[in-house]
Amino acid sequence: MAISSSTRDDAHPILVLGANGKTGGRVLQRLRAAGHAVRAGSRSAEPPFEWEDRATWKAALKGVRAVYVAYQPDLCVPGAVDTVIAFYDAAAKAGVERIVLLSGRGEPEAHDAERALQAATALDWTIVRASWFFQNFSENYFLDEIVAGAITLPEGLAAEPFIDADDIADIAAEALVDSRHSRKLYELTGPQAFTFPEAIAQIARATHRQIDCRIIPMDDYAGLLAEAGLPKDLCWLVVYLFTTVLDGRNTPVAHGVEQALGRPPRTFADYVARTAPTGVWGAR
Template sequence: MTQEENWNNGITLVIGGTGKTGRRVADRLVKAGRQVRIGSRTAELPFDWERRDTWDRVLQGVKAAYVAYQPDIAVPGALETVEALFDRAIASGVEKLVLLSGRGEVEAEQAEQALQATSVDWTILRASWFFQNFSESFFLDPILAGQVALPVLESVAEPFVDVEDIADIAVAALADSQHSRQLYEITGSKALTFAEAIAEIARAMGRDITFAPISADDYRAELVRQGVPEDDVELVLYLFSTVLDGRNTPLADGVQRALGRSPRDFSDYVRQTAATGIWRGK
């Protein structure tokens, strides 16, 4: 039996299988006829990053796994936790691991290095910020309210990427050994400032939606006012002060390398998402 046949005939575990990328990966695998197990706290076999006693049952019989750490691989303690998962997965017989990583995050790169140092077959997806942050979380409520205020310079551009592209690459990596030991740096086809991205959404909706850069202190105060947990506040501020400081503006060729096509376009995403009415406003 070939390596690919082993992966395809065994159980594929999707850790973070209810999240933005994970649920899309799981849907694609199911449609392809793969036996899929969802790794989440609410699954039939619960998986909890903070409870290692839940891991072994979930890993039983698994040959390949997609790993998306929640809430972000940059949080304190994440590196030690994902390293422990890699070890436990390999010991249980997992032969392929696909890791979702993040551009510009030192902690994410340390997790990548930990995976690369193992004996397992691996593929790493080092991704930019998602298109879907504007429609499925983070920025949706401010867009609905008509103003997006963030602690980021107006001049800083980010090559946002469609999670559909990430899911396509993940599924390809879980099916074909041509992606073995490949690190794909994944961006969209163009870099946009937040002001430009918000303006494009506003035009598509025919609404007045503004972007306003604010200080980190003001943003922190607003998050606290909204009741956001302190750990989440610190994570968000850390990401804005590091990942969104301009270091990730350059485009990368991960989608082209992995799939042989260009990344999906932000304008297409905006047009398709606007048609659903999700940005209609309050």
């Protein structure tokens, strides 16, 4: 989607946090393609930005007019909301005018971060509250198991109306430069909910491969994560998200994509059709 360049301000860049992530990288690409001055926010950028090192914030925010905030690894981790609130304050003091926040659908902590942003009277804001991404099946998380031809999942996961990260980026990039999204909260889902095994079955059909899907108790799944060497804090995060976000509270479809962009969200079938030919899901 083309982003308007009519609000270009080369002297005051847009800071994109999580610039190497699924949504941040896409937001960065869209803004650059439209000719906007942008600054990548990551440990490897210059100046560097780290959530855990507040001393890096001042340089990253210098001269910035708007910020895309995607907190890593997730807003539900202990201390994340306090850190993000402190960042809002630092951004306001630095003269930032607008923040676009990536939030998590059904996460109580993410909603706390939303309310804090809405209460920050010195900042204009847009909130994109998203469901799980299509790209979790092709860019990390489940990719290795899909390639191996067997995926293990915990029991009890409700159907999820997965969303395309490209839809999120279309909205976020536009909201950073277009005031018509000012003070809007968009709840973003795909057009229908389906289960993880149903998603895997679609990928298997598109790739003409057998991909087994094994369902085990949540405690056993947590044990497998630990045995695989996943750090304890990440094990906790995965189990928390599975048991909180995927307990059924997020199964209903929302209509934020259409509200923001005037078109329906991309479908999982479309995502599979364009991703399968890349070979990312091929056996290795």
